[in-house]
Amino acid sequence: MKRSLPTRHYGSIQLLQIAVIVLMSLSSIGIVGVGFVVKQGLSVRNHQAKIIKDTSRYREIRYQLWLNQNQVKHFPDRIPADASNVNLAFSRGFLQGSNFFQIKFKLPEQQIKRLLTQYRTVAKHLYRGGNTNEHANLPNGVPTTFFYTSGSQEDSFPSSYEIFVLGANDRGNTEFKWNHGDSYGVAIDSSASEIVYWAEEW
Structure with missing residues (x-):
C-alpha cells in the first residue's frame, strides 16, 4: 500500500499536466479562431465602407x-473641361449591398439650361428634392438615389434640385416590390448651375 501511493500521486500530476496542455491548446485555437472572425468582420466592414472619390478615375469607373x-x-464621356467643383462617389456593393455611381459638377449657366430642357422631355419620373426612400414611397414612386456627392453628411437633395429618373427597373417580387432593381438619371439645380449624374443598383 505504501509503495503504490507515490505512483498514484505521480499519475495524478501527469494527468493534470496533460489536461492543462490540452486546455491551453484549445484556448490558443479559440483565440486564433476568434481573431480570424474579427479580422474577416473588419475586412467586410472596410469593403462595405470603401467609396472611391478620386475624380481621376472617372473614365475607369464609367467604362470598366x-x-x-x-x-x-x-x-458624359469624360468630365467636361469647363466643369468645376467636381465630386465623385462610386461604390461596388458587397453581398446584398447596393452599387452606386455619382458625379456632380458645376457648369456654365447656359449649358445647365440646355440640359434641363433636354432631360425634362425624356424623364420617366420627376421629383423635387428628397432621396430614394422618399421617392419610392410616393404614389407610383420609384427608387432614385441618395445625395452621395453632397460634400456633407446630408443624404437628401435640397428642394432646389429637380431629380429626373431616366430608367428604373423593379426586379423584386409581388410581395416585396423593389427588393432588387436599378435606377439611373440626373439631378439638376439650375440656381447653383449644378448637375448630378447617378446610377444605382441593389
Whole structure:
C-alpha cells in the first residue's frame, strides 16, 4: 500500500499536466479562431465602407468598373473641361449591398439650361428634392438615389434640385416590390448651375 501511493500521486500530476496542455491548446485555437472572425468582420466592414472619390478615375469607373453600361450611357464621356467643383462617389456593393455611381459638377449657366430642357422631355419620373426612400414611397414612386456627392453628411437633395429618373427597373417580387432593381438619371439645380449624374443598383 505504501509503495503504490507515490505512483498514484505521480499519475495524478501527469494527468493534470496533460489536461492543462490540452486546455491551453484549445484556448490558443479559440483565440486564433476568434481573431480570424474579427479580422474577416473588419475586412467586410472596410469593403462595405470603401467609396472611391478620386475624380481621376472617372473614365475607369464609367467604362470598366460599372458593368451595366446601359445604366450610365447618359453620363458624359469624360468630365467636361469647363466643369468645376467636381465630386465623385462610386461604390461596388458587397453581398446584398447596393452599387452606386455619382458625379456632380458645376457648369456654365447656359449649358445647365440646355440640359434641363433636354432631360425634362425624356424623364420617366420627376421629383423635387428628397432621396430614394422618399421617392419610392410616393404614389407610383420609384427608387432614385441618395445625395452621395453632397460634400456633407446630408443624404437628401435640397428642394432646389429637380431629380429626373431616366430608367428604373423593379426586379423584386409581388410581395416585396423593389427588393432588387436599378435606377439611373440626373439631378439638376439650375440656381447653383449644378448637375448630378447617378446610377444605382441593389
